[in-house]
Amino acid sequence: VGCSGFIFVPSATLTSLSAVTDTGMKRLALTDADKTVRDWFVEEAKGLGCNVTVDEMGNIFAVRPGTNPDLPPIYAGSHLDTQPTGGRYDGILGVMAGLEGLRVLQENDIQTNHPIGLVNWTSEEGARFPITMISSGVWAGVVPLEKAYASQDVGGSGVTVRSELERIGYLGARPATSEATPMAAHFELHIEQGPILENNQQKIGVVNGAQAYKWFTVEVKGRAAHTGTTPMDTRGDALLAAARMINHSNIVANKSGALASTGILTLEPGSVNVIPSHVRFSLDVRSKSDAIVTEVEQQLKRDFAAIAQGRDVEDCTPPSTRTLPMEVTWATDYHSPAVHFDKGCINAVRTSAAGVLGSSELFRDMTSGAGHDSVNTSKHVPTAMVFVPSKGGISHHPEEWTSDKDCSLGAAVLLHAMVRYDRG
Amino acid sequence: VGCSGFIFVPSATLTSLSAVTDTGMKRLALTDADKTVRDWFVEEAKGLGCNVTVDEMGNIFAVRPGTNPDLPPIYAGSHLDTQPTGGRYDGILGVMAGLEGLRVLQENDIQTNHPIGLVNWTSEEGARFPITMISSGVWAGVVPLEKAYASQDVGGSGVTVRSELERIGYLGARPATSEATPMAAHFELHIEQGPILENNQQKIGVVNGAQAYKWFTVEVKGRAAHTGTTPMDTRGDALLAAARMINHSNIVANKSGALASTGILTLEPGSVNVIPSHVRFSLDVRSKSDAIVTEVEQQLKRDFAAIAQGRDVEDCTPPSTRTLPMEVTWATDYHSPAVHFDKGCINAVRTSAAGVLGSSELFRDMTSGAGHDSVNTSKHVPTAMVFVPSKGGISHHPEEWTSDKDCSLGAAVLLHAMVRYDRG
Ligand SMILES: NC(=O)NCCC(=O)O
Ligand SMILES: NC(=O)NCCC(=O)O
Numbered sequence: 019v020g021c022s023g024f025i026f027v028p029s030a031t032l033t034s035l036s037a038v039t040d041t042g043m044k045r046l047a048l049t050d051a052d053k054t055v056r057d058w059f060v061e062e063a064k065g066l067g068c069n070v071t072v073d074e075m076g077n078i079f080a081v082r083p084g085t086n087p088d089l090p091p092i093y094a095g096s097h098l099d100t101q102p103t104g105g106r107y108d109g110i111l112g113v114m115a116g117l118e119g120l121r122v123l124q125e126n127d128i129q130t131n132h133p134i135g136l137v138n139w140t141s142e143e144g145a146r147f148p149i150t151m152i153s154s155g156v157w158a159g160v161v162p163l164e165k166a167y168a169s170q171d172v173g174g175s176g177v178t179v180r181s182e183l184e185r186i187g188y189l190g191a192r193p194a195t196s197e198a199t200p201m202a203a204h205f206e207l208h209i210e211q212g213p214i215l216e217n218n219q220q221k222i223g224v225v226n227g228a229q230a231y232k233w234f235t236v237e238v239k240g241r242a243a244h245t246g247t248t249p250m251d252t253r254g255d256a257l258l259a260a261a262r263m264i265n266h267s268n269i270v271a272n273k274s275g276a277l278a279s280t281g282i283l284t285l286e287p288g289s290v291n292v293i294p295s296h297v298r299f300s301l302d303v304r305s306k307s308d309a310i311v312t313e314v315e316q317q318l319k320r321d322f323a324a325i326a327q328g329r330d331v332e333d334c335t336p337p338s339t340r341t342l343p344m345e346v347t348w349a350t351d352y353h354s355p356a357v358h359f360d361k362g363c364i365n366a367v368r369t370s371a372a373g374v375l376g377s378s379e380l381f382r383d384m385t386s387g388a389g390h391d392s393v394n395t396s397k398h399v400p401t402a403m404v405f406v407p408s409k410g411g412i413s414h415h416p417e418e419w420t421s422d423k424d425c426s427l428g429a430a431v432l433l434h435a436m437v438r439y440d441r442g
Numbered sequence: 443v444g445c446s447g448f449i450f451v452p453s454a455t456l457t458s459l460s461a462v463t464d465t466g467m468k469r470l471a472l473t474d475a476d477k478t479v480r481d482w483f484v485e486e487a488k489g490l491g492c493n494v495t496v497d498e499m500g501n502i503f504a505v506r507p508g509t510n511p512d513l514p515p516i517y518a519g520s521h522l523d524t525q526p527t528g529g530r531y532d533g534i535l536g537v538m539a540g541l542e543g544l545r546v547l548q549e550n551d552i553q554t555n556h557p558i559g560l561v562n563w564t565s566e567e568g569a570r571f572p573i574t575m576i577s578s579g580v581w582a583g584v585v586p587l588e589k590a591y592a593s594q595d596v597g598g599s600g601v602t603v604r605s606e607l608e609r610i611g612y613l614g615a616r617p618a619t620s621e622a623t624p625m626a627a628h629f630e631l632h633i634e635q636g637p638i639l640e641n642n643q644q645k646i647g648v649v650n651g652a653q654a655y656k657w658f659t660v661e662v663k664g665r666a667a668h669t670g671t672t673p674m675d676t677r678g679d680a681l682l683a684a685a686r687m688i689n690h691s692n693i694v695a696n697k698s699g700a701l702a703s704t705g706i707l708t709l710e711p712g713s714v715n716v717i718p719s720h721v722r723f724s725l726d727v728r729s730k731s732d733a734i735v736t737e738v739e740q741q742l743k744r745d746f747a748a749i750a751q752g753r754d755v756e757d758c759t760p761p762s763t764r765t766l767p768m769e770v771t772w773a774t775d776y777h778s779p780a781v782h783f784d785k786g787c788i789n790a791v792r793t794s795a796a797g798v799l800g801s802s803e804l805f806r807d808m809t810s811g812a813g814h815d816s817v818n819t820s821k822h823v824p825t826a827m828v829f830v831p832s833k834g835g836i837s838h839h840p841e842e843w844t845s846d847k848d849c850s851l852g853a854a855v856l857l858h859a860m861v862r863y864d865r866g
Binding site: 101102103144145148150210211212213229231233241242243244245246247248249250252255257258260261262264265268271272277279280281282283285286287288289290291292293294295300302304351386387388389408411412413414415 | 525526527567568569572574634635636637653655657665666667668669670671672673674676679681682684685686688689692695696701703704705706707709711712713714715716717718719724726728775810811812813832835836837838839
């Protein structure tokens with residue numbers, strides 16, 4: 019069966035997956051729910067004639083043999099964990115489409131030169147253990163194993179990645195490294211998680227790379243005081259300062275065409291009639307350009323210091339609102355520089371999209387807004403990604419949705435790209 | 443012993459109280475710590491020859507008999523509970539000075555016409571159960587008993603005022619009403635909790651009344667979305683909107699000479715890479731004028747709605763930062779209109795201040811910035827307050843401090859005013 023003659027038919031599994039639109043998915047990494055889906059994944063993959071192995075980060079590798087035993091596998095890969103208010107597509111689609119691809123190869127008795135593999139990367143979301151793409155990160159050597167193992171549940175229960183891997187029976191023996199588990203290439207189908215494909219009425223994104231992002235924790239220290247007896251101009255109101263910083267970060271990011279977002283904010287002491295003395299908030303800055311991320315960071319560091327001192331910045335804070343001088347400190351929690359995927363893999367995806375879709379108006383080159391396991395694999399092996407539309411651009415939300423049709427098209431492009439890459 | 447001849451000597455209790463400056467006090471209402479100080483208070487008062495009774499809100503009334511059994515008592519009163527990061531003076535000074543006054547009367551065998559009473563009002567701060575002056579409020583008929591009983595711990599443990607009163611053994615049988623526990627007058631010594639006396643190098647504030655205040659909970663509903671894939675102008679970022687509202691409330695309050703403050707802010711879902719969908723924050727608006735509080739409230743209701751729709755308000759939010767329309771709702775949690783104390787009680791305080799201090803430059807008439815139990819008692823009985831300076835104007839903070847000397851002067855003015863009021 020020639021690659022271009024291959025026709026993808028979505029299976030019942032994939033159809034039922036994409037039929038559920040009225041509720042989301044909460045499957046935090048390494049919980050009992052994660053164990054259940056892992057056990058199911060292992061059984062499915064074995065049923066499709068794959069060898070299944072697990073490494074020391076619980077990454078599960080399913081491999082269907084090729085004709086040339088000297089070649090490393092070409093992998094599809096993504097993740098089965100979700101955000102606490104997640105949808106049913108982010109990560110999951112890429113793994114399901116990989117299984118579907120293996121089924122198509124198996125049922126049609128298609129031989130490949132390379133083995134064809136599928137990997138379920140452990141704990142991509144960083145929602146339960148707060149390091150995103152932690153296990154592809156260990157595999158790629160960008161996250162030290164000890165740091166990954168020691169990462170604790172954000173709920174404060176004290177359990178770690180290592181203790182939870184052990185508890186659910188997915189602490190493998192093989193090192194999580196690109197030497198111990200080599201790959202010829204890594205392809206990842208994922209929902210776009212943004213509105214660009216939908217807004218352009220396109221079906222496939224040929225992902226050329228991922229934007230840079232940097233995560234910070236900003237802390238503002240003011241002075242607790244009584245809200246009723248403390249005149250406005252003798253306050254060190256840490257929340258008012260933080261509010262101005264958040265507003266200002268949005269203004270600065272907009273000017274640079276960057277993104278700046280705050281998803282977490284906590285304060286002390288937390289009483290209606292006490293001016294907050296301490297505020298901590300997260301700041302997530304992103305751009306296609308590493309230089310712009312650095313520029314935004316540097317400008318915000320200068321401007322937040324000015325806001326904490328009550329000096330004027332360009333959000334027009336009027337001089338009437340004087341403040342006691344406050345302290346502001348920054349910590350960098352995560353940095354993912356901009357990534358450019360492999361030209362050969364990108365070409366395989368683009369040519370496959372053209373073949374599957376027919377018209378060049380139905381697909382586009384694009385940059386991923388989010389980090390993905392492919393960002394890590396791209397550091398060691400040729401990598402590219404395939405995006406499909408997300409309804410309303412919604413993701414990390416129960417209403418996340420992609421049509422059956424679009425899921426099928428994405429899975430077809432994924433498999434075609436892998437087979438095309440295999441044929442060289 | 444004539445009133446003007448009476449000389450106040452601070453006791454060891456009061457001295458040791460005011461000597462502690464290096465640490466604050468955390469005694470949340472109806473906790474075990476509160477039970478401990480209540481038990482101590484009851485023993486002290488009994489030791490000074492008082493009858494001690496407890497009403498259904500756990501208010502503790504200690505009464506030293508007068509010569510005319512038909513007259514209701516003249517009370518000193520304040521509270522022994524504190525903020526989570528409270529100081530050792532707010533409330534506590536008024537109760538300790540009341541005990542000290544009873545001791546002076548007892549040791550010097552001073553007879554009064556009215557009985558002289560001292561009340562420890564339950565849970566004034568509203569820090570644990572979020573209704574301030576809750577128990578003087580029930581006594582005054584401004585807070586329904588059922589509402590007070592049902593008020594829940596802000597920590598979310600599910601315990602209520604009633605269950606905690608029962609647990610610590612302070613759920614009395616007598617109704618908490620001005621009929622069941624009548625008063626001839628109510629005097630309260632309190633720290634100023636602001637900087638006015640200190641800035642004017644004055645020792646006593648003759649408090650003529652309290653400013654109006656209104657507490658709101660504002661809720662903003664946006665849309666959760668991925669921080670990396672959602673363009674800035676297609677977001678419904680509830681935290682960004684809340685940040686603008688908080689900044690804007692400060693600007694509007696400053697223009698009106700009012701106070702506006704946010705002490706609590708919570709958000710959902712709370713993940714670095716998820717745009718917050720829900721934010722709730724407290725808003726505390728104050729002014730000497732009821733009309734100005736209403737004006738600020740009305741303007742903020744209009745402007746917050748505009749901010750939630752991405753329309754421009756005068757904080758210069760630039761039009762580039764467009765937003766999806768969001769919902770904003772307000773709940774009014776508390777309203778304390780402006781209060782004017784009783785002329786007779788105010789005169790008793792002013793004349794006593796003149797007597798104790800000598801020079802009229804050392805005291806001033808003033809308005810309380812904070813609510814106090816006296817705000818509630820003033821609705822039924824002649825009431826006035828005495829303020830002493832707060833170092834740096836700091837309160838609701840461990841560094842809250844008033845000198846021994848100033849505590850003694852305040853206690854002297856309190857007792858003189860009560861005895862003066864008794865003599866008519
Ligand atoms: N795809 C995804 O949500 N990755 C998590 C890391 C990020 O926030 O970009
Ligand atoms: N004095 C005092 O802190 N009272 C609590 C009520 C208020 O916030 O004014």
